[in-house]
Amino acid sequence: MTVEELKAKIREIPDFPKKGILFYDITTLIRDGKYFKEAIDMMCQQYKGQKIDGILAIEARGLIIGSAMAYRLGCGVIPMRKKGKLPFRTIVATYELEYGTDEAEIHEDAISKGENILIVDDLLATGGTASAAVQLVEKAGGNPLGCCFLVELTNLKGREKLFPVPVFSLIQYEE
Amino acid sequence: MTVEELKAKIREIPDFPKKGILFYDITTLIRDGKYFKEAIDMMCQQYKGQKIDGILAIEARGLIIGSAMAYRLGCGVIPMRKKGKLPFRTIVATYELEYGTDEAEIHEDAISKGENILIVDDLLATGGTASAAVQLVEKAGGNPLGCCFLVELTNLKGREKLFPVPVFSLIQYEE
Numbered sequence: 001m002t003v004e005e006l007k008a009k010i011r012e013i014p015d016f017p018k019k020g021i022l023f024y025d026i027t028t029l030i031r032d033g034k035y036f037k038e039a040i041d042m043m044c045q046q047y048k049g050q051k052i053d054g055i056l057a058i059e060a061r062g063l064i065i066g067s068a069m070a071y072r073l074g075c076g077v078i079p080m081r082k083k084g085k086l087p088f089r090t091i092v093a094t095y096e097l098e099y100g101t102d103e104a105e106i107h108e109d110a111i112s113k114g115e116n117i118l119i120v121d122d123l124l125a126t127g128g129t130a131s132a133a134v135q136l137v138e139k140a141g142g143n144p145l146g147c148c149f150l151v152e153l154t155n156l157k158g159r160e161k162l163f164p165v166p167v168f169s170l171i172q173y174e175e
Numbered sequence: 176m177t178v179e180e181l182k183a184k185i186r187e188i189p190d191f192p193k194k195g196i197l198f199y200d201i202t203t204l205i206r207d208g209k210y211f212k213e214a215i216d217m218m219c220q221q222y223k224g225q226k227i228d229g230i231l232a233i234e235a236r237g238l239i240i241g242s243a244m245a246y247r248l249g250c251g252v253i254p255m256r257k258k259g260k261l262p263f264r265t266i267v268a269t270y271e272l273e274y275g276t277d278e279a280e281i282h283e284d285a286i287s288k289g290e291n292i293l294i295v296d297d298l299l300a301t302g303g304t305a306s307a308a309v310q311l312v313e314k315a316g317g318n319p320l321g322c323c324f325l326v327e328l329t330n331l332k333g334r335e336k337l338f339p340v341p342v343f344s345l346i347q348y349e350e
Contacts, residue, residue, distance in 0.1 A: 016262040023262045027282055030242075031229065033250040040246055054206065063238040064254065067205075068246040071215055075208040077239055085235070087191040087198045107202055 001038045007171045009035050010151070024151055024173065026122055030064060039170060040068045043120075043148055046168045047073065052145060053115035054078050056106065056133050059085075065150055066120035078110040078117070080133050091139050095132035104132045111140035124149040124169055127158025134165055176213045182346045184210050185326070199326055199348065201297055205239060214345060215243045218295075218323055221343045222248065227320060228290035229253050231281065231308050234260075240325055241295035253285045253292070255308050266314050270307035279307045286315035299324040299344055302333025309340055 009029040016023040030036045043065070056078045057066025063079060070077045083092060083103040090105035111117060119133045130147050137144040144165045152158070152169030159167045184204040191198040205211045218240070231253045232241025238254060245252045258267060258278040265280035286292060294308045305322050312319040319340045327333070327344030334342045 011263065013262045025262045027254060027261070027263070027285065030245075031251040031253060031285060033229075033245065033248075036251050037246060037249060054208075057239070060235055060238065060256070060260070061254075063235060064232070064242040064252055067239040067242045070205075070208065071212060071243040071246050073208075074212060076206040076211050078206060079202060079236075079239065081235070086202070087188045087200045088186065088202070110202065110206060 001035070003042070003171060006035060006039055006042075010171065022175070024123065024153075026061065026150060029150075036068070039150060040065070040072055043150070043168070043170055044069055044072045046148065047118060047146070050145065051116055052118050053142075054111065054117050056080055056111075056117050056119045056137060058104075058119070058121040058129055058133055061123070062121035065122050069118075069120055069148070078106055080104050080106050080136060091136055093132040093135040093139070095128045097128065104129065104136070106136050106140065108140070111137060111142040113141035115142045116145040117142045118145050119147045119165075120149075121147075122150045124152040124158040124167065125156050127156075127161035130158065131161050134162060176210070178217070178346060181210060181214055181217075185346065197350070199298065199328075201236065201325060204325075211243070214325060215240070215247055218325070218343070218345055219244055219247045221323065222293065222321070225320065226291055227293050228317075229286065229292050231255055231286075231292050231294045231312060233279075233294070233296040233304055233308055236298070237296035240297050244293075244295055244323070253281055255279050255281050255311060266311055268307040268310040268314070270303045272303065279304065279311070281311050281315065283315070286312060286317040288316035290317045291320040292317045293320050294322045294340075295324075296322075297325045299327040299331075299333040299342065301331050302336035305333065306336050309337060 011025040013023040055070040146166040149169040186200040186203040188198040230245040324344040
């Protein structure tokens with residue numbers, strides 16, 4: 001299967017979540033078992049030979065991608081969630097939204113010093129959420145090995161915000 | 176690995192989300208790659224030989240379990256989300272909370288007539304959310320093949336609410 005075939009399985013929805021935004025809906029891709037498996041395998045392939053100690057998966061759609069990758073790679077999952085959802089003591093990071101800020105967190109004992117952590121989400125846009133994830137990995141003493149996305153909106157330059165953490169995306173849109 | 180060993184990896188947190196509630200925190204289990212893989216494999220083992228056309232995974236923690244199971248079983252994922260999160264046209268189900276009601280939805284084209292759908296979540300408590308999932312599968316014309324949970328709180332009798340859909344849980348607490 002080619003990346004173009006995977007891309008063709010993504011549904012484009014105009015004016016969601018608001019007027020003027022073109023939303024890339026991955027639910028049509030992950031709904032097909034063959035395409036889902038192929039996308040996960042291709043993403044995992046990028047990290048072949050690297051020692052990964054855990055995957056930080058970003059709520060909500062990042063949980064879908066990150067968890068399947070963790071299963072494939074044989075490592076554990078660290079959910080990064082909106083503030084107030086995790087039951088134990090947490091480390092918090094603040095990140096910028098279009099208007100105002102938001103907070104995300106991980107459990108304070110989820111990452112040990114020096115562990116190599118791969119950050120996974122479905123989509124890289126401006127990079128605000130993923131840079132919060134990088135902050136959390138670093139605060140916990142871990143090493144952000146890379147950020148991995150199913151889809152990247154390249155014109156929003158989120159990749160630059162994540163520098164120097166290596167970024168991989170499987171499917172790109174220039175818009 | 177035994178189910179008891181998996182159970183020992185779950186962290187018990189008193190008074191979360193509120194006083195008097197004992198919360199079973201699965202993040203400690205899924206954080207360990209070996210335990211995570213073993214739990215997913217054991218859950219999938221239950222459905223060996225059955226034709227599964229898709230996994231309905233319940234937001235948020237159900238996405239973690241359901242997505243890894245879908246990868247393992249080679250089928251696609253249908254995210255059931257809180258109302259307003261999905262970008263395309265949806266089917267909605269209403270379910271009861273302790274106080275009041277909530278709404279969950281799936282995309283209206285996520286399930287085709289007669290498809291065998293496995294419903295997956297991390298935890299079975301009173302069964303309200305999972306019965307909304309059963310409703311959605313049925314409304315879409317699918318066949319709810321079963322409901323599968325990592326953890327079940329047996330004294331809350333959620334299993335009865337899901338009858339006659341077969342229920343499997345890997346780990347039980349009587350409380």
